[in-house]
Amino acid sequence: MKSEPFVYSIDDLEEDGTTYWDGVRNYQARNLMRDRMKVGDHVLYYHSNAKPPGVAGLARVVKAAYPDHTSWDANGKYFDPKSSPESPRWFMVDIAFEEKFQQMVTLDRIKAEPALQEMVLLKRSRLSVQPVEAKEFSLIAKIGRGQIP
DNA sequence: GCCAACGTTGGC
DNA sequence: GCCAACGTTGGC
Numbered sequence: 021m022k023s024e025p026f027v028y029s030i031d032d033l034e035e036d037g038t039t040y041w042d043g044v045r046n047y048q049a050r051n052l053m054r055d056r057m058k059v060g061d062h063v064l065y066y067h068s069n070a071k072p073p074g075v076a077g078l079a080r081v082v083k084a085a086y087p088d089h090t091s092w093d094a095n096g097k098y099f100d101p102k103s104s105p106e107s108p109r110w111f112m113v114d115i116a117f118e119e120k121f122q123q124m125v126t127l128d129r130i131k132a133e134p135a136l137q138e139m140v141l142l143k144r145s146r147l148s149v150q151p152v153e154a155k156e157f158s159l160i161a162k163i164g165r166g167q168i169p
Numbered sequence: 170g171c172c173a174a175c176g177t178t179g180g181c
Numbered sequence: 182g183c184c185a186a187c188g189t190t191g192g193c
């Protein structure tokens with residue numbers, strides 16, 4: 021899951037403990053949250069639009085998809101007039117802080133790693149919620165923990 | 170700040 | 182259903 025750290029960083033998540041992942045307004049990303057994410061799933065927390073961009077730590081899903089109420093707040097920036105409580109168009113999940121990496125796994129590092137070339141991050145870079153293979157996940161976690169240089 | 174790569178919208 | 186115009190994302 022991607023977030024701009026100046027909007028909501030891994031440190032913000034650590035401070036809050038849990039948060040709801042509002043504002044996703046892309047159908048592919050919505051479908052992933054709604055159809056694929058289950059309670060207990062682990063999440064790579066990616067800082068986009070950062071210097072440098074990269075995976076900053078880990079989170080986990082603590083509540084499965086439910087309607088994103090910010091979509092029907094007419095005064096909010098995530099308002100969508102086509103979404104309503106009766107017929108919600110957008111969904112969110114709740115995630116909890118799990119771990120901040122010793123060292124951020126930068127986008128450059130991921131690009132340089134042969135085993136990570138197939139990551140959706142490198143193929144469809146603008147999707148804000150992406151599926152990650154178990155092998156990709158564990159390798160990035162090891163690099164982030166400093167277990168692999 | 171630029172701009173490439175996409176995703177969405179809406180006229181036809 | 183096509184596609185041009187427009188908006189957004191996010192690395193650089």
